[in-house]
Amino acid sequence: MKIRPDILRVYREVHSWVGICAGLLLFVAFFAGAISMFERPLQNLTTPALDLPPPTPLSQTPALLEQVFKAYPQARRSYTVVLSPDRSLPGRVAWRSHPPGHGASVLNVATLGSDGALVVRQPQVSPVASFIDTLHQKVGLPLPPAISRPVMGVVALLYGLALISGTLVFLPTLARNLFAFRRIDGPRKFWLDIHNLLGFFSLPFHIVMAVTSVVFAFHDPIFAVQSRLFASPSARHASVDGSMPGSMHAGTPGPMHEIADGHPGPHPAISHDESALLAPTDLLATLETQAPGFVADTLFYSHNGRGDMTLRVTGHDSRYSTRGPVAGFTTMDPRTGKILSADYLPGHQKTGFAILTVFFALHFGSFGGNAIRWGYVVLGFAGAALFYTGNRLWVDARRRREKAAGFARDSLATHILGRLTPGWVVGCVIGNAMILAAAFLMPDLMTETVVSELYYAVFVGCIVLFMLRPRTTRPSTH
Amino acid sequence: MSNTRQTARRHGLNNRQWLPKVLAAVFPGCGLAFAIMGLLGLLSGTTGDPRTLSAQALMWLTATLWLLVLGTCFLFASARQAWAVLGGGCVLLWGFFLLLRTILS
Incomplete structure (x- = not known):
């Protein structure tokens, strides 16, 4: 040439x-x-094992949650049901609490002891x-x-x-x-x-690394310009306090992102009864029929600030590439178990989203x-x-x-x-x-x-x- | 400036004006990428919501375009040419954008 x-x-x-x-x-x-x-x-490998009884069987999670909420009412605001506990995220239920003052939030994990009593620990996850x-x-x-x-x-x-x-x-x-x-x-x-x-x-x-890194660095300003150019004024206002940060879509969610840091603040009005939520075992059964092959790792429940409960399920499917370094996710209705968005659900994405996911997967090596x-x-x-x-x-x-x-x-x-x-x-x-x-x-x-x-x-x-x-x-x- | 262009023609390209060429790629080049994003966004009717496919695809396109402009700005015969093409293109396309937005709204 x-x-x-x-x-x-x-x-x-x-x-x-x-x-x-x-x-x-x-x-x-x-x-x-x-x-x-x-x-x-x-x-x-680098996190010491926690002195914690084995995780409660998944079928007993509702009983565990009930005890957690009784002892720690603020956990209702956002909590995670852990489906595949490991040393980084042990126990069956996890949530973040905010100690008084300006300290960083603390991760709590809970399970039931052999006597049925609630056991709560704060794991020290290795920062290396x-x-x-x-x-x-x-x-x-x-x-x-x-x-x-x-x-x-x-x-x-x-x-x-x-x-x-x-x-x-x-x-x-x-x-x-x-x-x-x-x-x-x-x-x-x-x-x-x-x-x-x-x-x-x-x-x-x-080439993949160069393009994706430029995107990871500048997606926020680019989205900000888009919002100025395209959004109607009311929609722009809504996106400012939107429930999903932009980084969720384009950035690099870390391994702990499933335990999102809920904002400390006044308790939202909780109008719904937790018992109306589908039990994790039933929820996973409906997920299995809707998305066979998808292995869920965490169920992240949080209040959206309007008194409603939202559920994001993270997990992986060995046949498909994932949006994050180790997982994709889907949002579900926590009451009916219906999949609300499959935009990032491995194997169920529309062609366009699947193509964009390939770029992320090629950066993270999260395929194969x-x-x-x-x-x-x-x-x-x-x-x-x-x-x-x-x-x-x-x-x-x-x-x-x-x-x-x-x-x-x-x-x-x-x-x-x-x-x-x-x-x-x-x-x-x-x-x-x-x-x-x-x-x-x-x-x-x-x-x-x-x-x-x-x-x-x-x-x-x-x-x-x-x-x-x-x-x-x-x-x-x- | 026309001197440099003549020298460029006679002796080929050089990097003597690399800084203004790069600045042209960084500023008007970025504006140009955003203008293309704006035009395509209007034509595709995106809302700009980061959750939508169209907004995400446009974001990837914009970043890639900017990178390509940065990679090719050294091919301009002179800094003036770089600023004229990229700056002029930027102004022109933003003009188109405003026009199209008025027509569509």
């Missing part, structure tokens, strides 16, 4: 500058993202797995959410730009260089061949089960390696140019980048390894603050160590 040489030159420059600006941030995003493919299993997921979403920077989101968006745009330019630059030599692996031509060709090989063969993966998840781990690490080789190529190219210009030593910028790249990469890898090891060895000490401080201490420490290594004279380059 022929491309005009001036266009190639322009895009080669764009590729190297965009790459050097975003490469290290993308390294962390991909490395942490690869680990996050198994976020929930990691969370279960979700820290790594957050690290992934924040491209490794400890920024508050309001800033990290647009920063991530800019990095995603740079990433998309690097993909477009990189593909263009590689296309003319594709046939000649694709399987080239020139070890003897010196380190530059070696790294270049690895970079091209990784880049080309994971290109579809990278564990084999695909492991594949995504490999692709994620390969992506991280792609960005490392890119940075190395940049440093080597500048060294060569400076040497040709007659400098005895690297310029300051080349020197700093030559040190920052390995320091950053090693810091990220060891930092993640350390917090995971600490999560296994000292689960009781792990709080969000400890995890964050430990990671960033290791990360910054590694960078400083690499920076402080004595500056040697130019190594002989090939």
Whole structure:
């Protein structure tokens, strides 16, 4: 394929500058993202087992709920019936309570003891797995959410730009260089061949990641513009306090999103009797007839503020891809068990929604089960390696140019980048390894603050160590 | 400016004006993507409610369009051309949008 040489030159420059600006941030995003493919299993492995009787049989859930509501009336506002309890979400019923003051909400789980008495615990879920997921979403920077989101968006745009330019630059030599692996031509060709090989063969993966990350970063502002442009004034007002946040549709619901944080506030007028709700066993039976093959994981009940109860059922179906990282969901009428919306119900989506779900599933690897998840781990690490080789190529190219210009030593910028790249990469890898090891060895000490401080201490420490290594004279380059 | 365009023609493209070209892609380019979203939204009769398929599809389209504009803005012969095409297109399409909205309402 022929491309005009001036266009190639322009895009080669764009590729190297965009790459050097975003490469290290993308390294962390991909490395942490690869680990996050198994976020929930990691969370279960690192969370200590709770001193709790086995979950009440599902058929006895109404009796359990009755006791919960008697002892904790505020739980009525929103609660979750847990269908597949694990260490991250044990017990049979879970809800969030808001301690007086401005503290964070507390997760409560409940089950019945062997004597039929209510047992309630506050599980201490290990924060390590979700820290790594957050690290992934924040491209490794400890920024508050309001800033990290647009920063991530800019990095995603740079990433998309690097993909477009990189593909263009590689296309003319594709046939000649694709399987080239020139070890003897010196380190530059070696790294270049690895970079091209990784880049080309994971290109579809990278295109999906670039587009979805741009969407994850900017969907809220885009929806805000849409609401200004298209909605009638009354509808716009309604969407402001709408019952479903926009992030539910486009964003990345975390593993705990099924226990949504109900707003602390005055109790809504509860006009309906809970006994009018269908018992979980009956509800699952109606679900099974309406959506056979769908395995429900949680039933999330909440008041919609108008005195009505809403029910969202999350779950998965091994035959279909899911909207979230591990689950799709459906809304049901909690009294009749009728499915109200199948927009995100795996296997029952209309074509349009099913197509959009594919984009999410391709980002999360939430299709095809564990084999695909492991594949995504490999692709994620390969992506991280792609960005490392890119940075190395940049440093080597500048060294060569400076040497040709007659400098005895690297310029300051080349020197700093030559040190920052390995320091950053090693810091990220060891930092993640350390917090995971600490999560296994000292689960009781792990709080969000400890995890964050430990990671960033290791990360910054590694960078400083690499920076402080004595500056040697130019190594002989090939 | 016409000088740069002549140089571009003689020596081919270069990145000397990369910053204004990128700024053209970021600002009027974004406006252009939104204008296309607006026009398609009016034609499809979307309500803009994030729960609907049309709003979500338009959101994906807008993000993708913006990314494509960013990726191709370096092909403009000069920064002036980039601003003229993207800025002009942005104004023109928003004009169409307002016109269409008046006609449809």
